[in-house]
Structures are given as C-alpha cells and as structure tokens.
Amino acid sequence: MMKKLFKQQEFFILIILLIVSSIIAVINPKFLSIGNIYSILKSTTVLGILSIGVLLVIILGGIDVSFPAIAAFSMYTSSLIVLNFMPQANVVIIMIIAIIIGAACGFINGFFISKYDFPAMVVTLGTSSALLGFMYTFIGTRINHKLSPSLVEFGKATIFNYTQSDGVIVGLPVAYLIYVIIAILVALFLRTTMFGRSIYAVGGDQISAIRIGLKVKTIKIAVYMFVGVLAGIAGVIHSSYLRMSNPFELYGTELLVIASTILGGATIGGGRGTVIGTFLGMLLITIISNSLILLGVPSYWQKVVIGVFILLSVSIPQLVKKYTTKL
Numbered sequence: 001m002m003k004k005l006f007k008q009q010e011f012f013i014l015i016i017l018l019i020v021s022s023i024i025a026v027i028n029p030k031f032l033s034i035g036n037i038y039s040i041l042k043s044t045t046v047l048g049i050l051s052i053g054v055l056l057v058i059i060l061g062g063i064d065v066s067f068p069a070i071a072a073f074s075m076y077t078s079s080l081i082v083l084n085f086m087p088q089a090n091v092v093i094i095m096i097i098a099i100i101i102g103a104a105c106g107f108i109n110g111f112f113i114s115k116y117d118f119p120a121m122v123v124t125l126g127t128s129s130a131l132l133g134f135m136y137t138f139i140g141t142r143i144n145h146k147l148s149p150s151l152v153e154f155g156k157a158t159i160f161n162y163t164q165s166d167g168v169i170v171g172l173p174v175a176y177l178i179y180v181i182i183a184i185l186v187a188l189f190l191r192t193t194m195f196g197r198s199i200y201a202v203g204g205d206q207i208s209a210i211r212i213g214l215k216v217k218t219i220k221i222a223v224y225m226f227v228g229v230l231a232g233i234a235g236v237i238h239s240s241y242l243r244m245s246n247p248f249e250l251y252g253t254e255l256l257v258i259a260s261t262i263l264g265g266a267t268i269g270g271g272r273g274t275v276i277g278t279f280l281g282m283l284l285i286t287i288i289s290n291s292l293i294l295l296g297v298p299s300y301w302q303k304v305v306i307g308v309f310i311l312l313s314v315s316i317p318q319l320v321k322k323y324t325t326k327l
Contacts, residue, residue: 009265010277035170049234053227061203061270066124068250069131074098075235079245091154098232106228110221144245155240187275203270
C-alpha cells in the first residue's frame with residue numbers, strides 16, 4: 001500500500017502542499033485567514049482552467065503554448081462584439097462567443113498537427129505569434145475599460161461571504177465554482193468514457209492506437225479545440241476579475257501552467273496525468289506565490305524561488321520512486 005502511494009506523484013504533491021502550508025502558517029498566521037484562503041482560491045481560477053486544457057494535450061503526447069494568446073484574443077474580441085452589437089447580453093452569451101472563438105483557434109492548431117503531422121510546438125508557437133501580431137496590428141495596445149454590465153456583475157458575484165474582524169466582507173467568486181465543475185467533469189470524462197481513455201492510448205503509443213482502430217486525427221483535433229474552449233472561458237473570467245479587457249494579458253503564463261501540470265504528475269511524453277494532480281500542482285504554485293508576497297520577497301526573486309521549487313518538487317519524487325523500486 002505505502003509502496004504504491006510512494007509511486008504516485010499526486011501523493012507527494014499533497015504532502016509537500018501540507019508541509020509548505022504548515023511552515024507558512026507558522027511564519028505568518030495571516031496565511032490561514034479566510035480572506036487569504038479565498039484570495040488563493042480565486043488566484044487559481046484562470047490558470048487552473050488553462051492547466052486542465054494543457055493536461056489533456058500533454059496526456060495526448062502533444063504540447064500547446066498558444067493558449068494564453070487564444071485566451072487574450074477570445075477575451076478581447078468577445079468583449080468588443082458584445083459591447084458594440086449587444087451591450088445588454090448576459091454573461092452566458094459572452095462565454096459562448098468566447099468559446100466559439102477559442103474553439104476555432106484550437107481547430108487551426110489541431111488541423112495542422114493531425115493532418116500534416118507538423119510539430120505541435122511549432123504550430124502552436126505560430127498560432128500564438130499570428131494572434132499576437134493580429135492584435136498589435138488591428139488593436140494596438142489599447143485596453144478596453146468598457147465591459148458589459150453583466151460581465152462586471154459576474155466578476156463581483158460570490159458564493160460564500162465572510163465578514164472579517166475589521167468589518168471587510170470577503171467572498172469566494174462564483175467563477176471558482178466553474179473551475180471546480182470543469183475539473184470534476186474532465187476527471188470523470190477521462191476515467192469513464194471511451195474517448196477519454198482514447199486520449200491516454202494515443203499519448204501512450206500512437207502507432208498501437210491507430211492499429212486498434214482509434215481515430216487519432218479526430219481525437220487530436222477535438223483535444224486542441226477543447227484547449228481553445230477552456231482558453232475562451234478563462235479569458236472571459238480573467239476579464240471579469242480585472243473589470244477590463246487587455247489584449248496582452250496572460251502572456252507569459254505558459255511556463256507556469258505547463259509546470260503545474262508536470263508538477264501534478266503528467267509526463268511530457270504523453271499517456272499519463274490526472275486532473276487531481278494538476279489541481280494540486282496549480283494550488284501549490286499559487287500558495288508559494290502568495291506566501292512570497294506576504295513575506296515581502298521581491299518579484300524577481302519570486303520567479304527564482306518558484307523555478308527552483310518546481311525543479312525540486314519534480315525531481316525528488318522521481319528519485320524516491322527510483323529508490324523504492326530497487327527495494
């Protein structure tokens with residue numbers, strides 16, 4: 001039993017998460033305040049949704065670095081469409097528009113990767129660069145501060161409220177619930193459906209997957225489209241949080257999102273990875289970022305600390321597994 005647990009990356013991440021949280025709580029008791037816990041959970045929402053999409057691509061044996069560009073493009077374009085043509089549209093309509101835009105961008109990635117067998121890194125880098133260039137050319141660096149009222153209200157909506165000792169009311173955003181629902185649905189999808197198991201099969205051994213009759217090209221296109229769909233949702237939520245639409249937001253989050261997925265146990269070669277591992281990986285990285293801010297660590301040192309921590313968190317479990325296998 002213990003030997004089996006030691007082979008699970010998710011188990012290590014959970015242990016590290018508990019140890020890190022305990023140490024930070026001793027150093028700074030504010031870490032365990034309801035307001036800070038809500039703040040941490042809110043911070044995981046956007047990057048967490050993106051990481052679930054990236055998880056599926058990595059299980060498939062691919063990679064996608066275009067999701068921040070797709071999220072920013074979906075976010076900005078959908079907000080402009082709604083503002084100019086249907087300013088009273090509710091947030092569901094905005095989400096649907098962003099999802100369609102994101103899915104179309106994801107389809108482009110999936111089509112070139114599956115149809116012509118182009119390297120996923122090259123294709124998604126190209127898509128990211130093309131979207132970035134498009135926005136520089138036609139939008140510039142303008143930030144849209146005029147959002148649909150329904151989107152602004154959605155960003156303020158909370159599911160749990162708590163009044164702190166200083167009288168300030170803090171709440172857990174409704175958007176976090178969306179993240180949790182997506183995580184549960186994707187976890188069930190991967191475990192219980194034939195299509196979900198097919199993604200593992202393609203990532204584990206593509207040639208064998210073709211031999212047993214799986215429609216590999218269709219699976220690849222569907223997965224990359226799903227990444228685009230989640231990028232669209234994440235982009236809209238990000239916009240509602242900030243109450244503005246910045247065409248160049250979310251750039252630079254690629255490595256953090258991919259790192260959280262790898263940290264959670266997904267292997268870059270494909271065929272392995274879980275939603276719970278990715279969920280814990282993103283939570284761990286967010287807690288470390290949050291605690292470094294509470295401790296007053298300069299932003300440039302924060303990146304160094306997070307990078308070193310990710311390296312240690314990935315390498316130590318691998319060394320333990322190697323050691324326990326020899327026993």
